[in-house]
Amino acid sequence: MAASDSELVRRILSGSDTAAAELVHRYQRPVFSILLRMVRDRTAAEDLAQETFIKALNALDSFQQERKFSSWLFKIAHNRAIDHLRRASPESVPLETQDEALDPLAVLAAPEAERPDRAAGRLDLRRAFQQSLARLRPSYREVVVLRFQEGLSYEEIAEVCDLPMGTVKTHLHRARKALAKELTELGFGPGSEGGETA
Amino acid sequence: MRSNPSKRNKRPAKGVGPSRGEEMRDTRIHRALESWLRHEAAGRDRRAEAALASIFALLPRAEPSAEFLAKVLAGAGFEAPARRLRAAGPRLRALVLVCGALVATALALLPTLLSALAALVRTGKPLELAAAALAAGIQRIGESLALWETLAGVSGAVGSALASPLILAILALCAAVSLLAFKLLESLLVSDRSTYYAEL
Numbered sequence: 001m002a003a004s005d006s007e008l009v010r011r012i013l014s015g016s017d018t019a020a021a022e023l024v025h026r027y028q029r030p031v032f033s034i035l036l037r038m039v040r041d042r043t044a045a046e047d048l049a050q051e052t053f054i055k056a057l058n059a060l061d062s063f064q065q066e067r068k069f070s071s072w073l074f075k076i077a078h079n080r081a082i083d084h085l086r087r088a089s090p091e092s093v094p095l096e097t098q099d100e101a102l103d104p105l106a107v108l109a110a111p112e113a114e115r116p117d118r119a120a121g122r123l124d125l126r127r128a129f130q131q132s133l134a135r136l137r138p139s140y141r142e143v144v145v146l147r148f149q150e151g152l153s154y155e156e157i158a159e160v161c162d163l164p165m166g167t168v169k170t171h172l173h174r175a176r177k178a179l180a181k182e183l184t185e186l187g188f189g190p191g192s193e194g195g196e197t198a
Numbered sequence: 199m200r201s202n203p204s205k206r207n208k209r210p211a212k213g214v215g216p217s218r219g220e221e222m223r224d225t226r227i228h229r230a231l232e233s234w235l236r237h238e239a240a241g242r243d244r245r246a247e248a249a250l251a252s253i254f255a256l257l258p259r260a261e262p263s264a265e266f267l268a269k270v271l272a273g274a275g276f277e278a279p280a281r282r283l284r285a286a287g288p289r290l291r292a293l294v295l296v297c298g299a300l301v302a303t304a305l306a307l308l309p310t311l312l313s314a315l316a317a318l319v320r321t322g323k324p325l326e327l328a329a330a331a332l333a334a335g336i337q338r339i340g341e342s343l344a345l346w347e348t349l350a351g352v353s354g355a356v357g358s359a360l361a362s363p364l365i366l367a368i369l370a371l372c373a374a375v376s377l378l379a380f381k382l383l384e385s386l387l388v389s390d391r392s393t394y395y396a397e398l
Binding site for chain 1: 228232274277
């Protein structure tokens with residue numbers, strides 16, 4: 001049976017290399033996946049994931065063991081991503097709305113992604129979904145990924161993103177609606193005939 | 199009216215389109231998407247959330263590079279453990295298991311083999327074989343020595359003959375006559391040489 005996170009943390013603190021490898025192996029995919037969704041650059045995401053784990057392993061003695069390890073780790077990843085995006089290209093922050101301009105993740109508002117409706121002819125279903133997701137506001141995209149891809153609770157998302165619970169719920173609700181609208185406009189959804197391919 | 203992209207891509211060209219597995223996954227995603235959008239439209243939040251989560255579960259997950267773990271551990275000052283068997287591919291795992299089984303079998307048979315070897319040494323068979331090989335080698339050397347003895351006799355006779363002054367004088371005379379004859383022959387050849395014949 002696999003050891004729990006807190007058991008692995010205890011073993012790492014007593015100097016176990018194997019436990020460190022086990023913990024990194026357990027979380028490398030979700031951390032990388034979240035960061036990739038946020039920064040949308042594979043190399044940068046891998047560097048940030050590496051920094052996240054190194055920081056976490058080095059600061060493990062400050063981790064309060066009554067907390068959930070995954071939330072603590074994802075919070076480090078979130079902070080690294082925001083720092084990276086702030087450094088990356090502040091001039092590329094869209095200025096359409098004050099809200100977006102203040103959003104440190106706004107640089108990820110799919111600057112290079114073409115409008116899905118223009119490219120619809122070349123998109124398959126998965127790409128359409130991924131592109132619609134990429135076109136969400138970065139702060140929405142992050143909560144969507146944490147909630148629906150990683151299965152975090154509202155409380156955990158609030159902790160990771162440092163947001164009030166109400167804001168998390170609002171972001172999730174709006175993100176879902178925006179995503180649904182994009183995909184419906186592309187012709188997907190109830191009544192479409194893409195499912196006939198089986 | 200906007201056309202449906204899924205429908206348009208329904209029959210991809212052979213060899214370039216998605217595999218059967220991908221098509222099936224696309225179908226599942228499509229159904230989950232329909233279900234989600236239906237729940238969204240109806241305002242059923244909980245069901246919509248569950249359906250959206252099922253879409254994410256069907257999407258392929260990005261993974262970091264193979265060296266990621268080792269880099270992290272090195273960066274944090276931990277030693278990377280030996281490559282884990284579970285991280286290896288199924289073929290490599292099977293190969294490692296077969297090798298492990300062979301090693302285990304060999305180890306199990308080792309005491310039996312060692313005791314058999316010890317018994318062989320005790321009976322003196324190796325010593326007997328070594329002595330026979332040595333005797334055969336010595337016999338061959340003896341045979342070659344007989345030939346050497348004959349050659350040495352011939353060499354001794356020639357040497358003693360060369361040591362006598364008369365024989366040496368005869369040899370010197372022969373050498374002088376040979377040299378003179380060679381010189382005469384050379385002069386004859388040089389005097390008779392003509393380009394006339396050469397031009398024919």
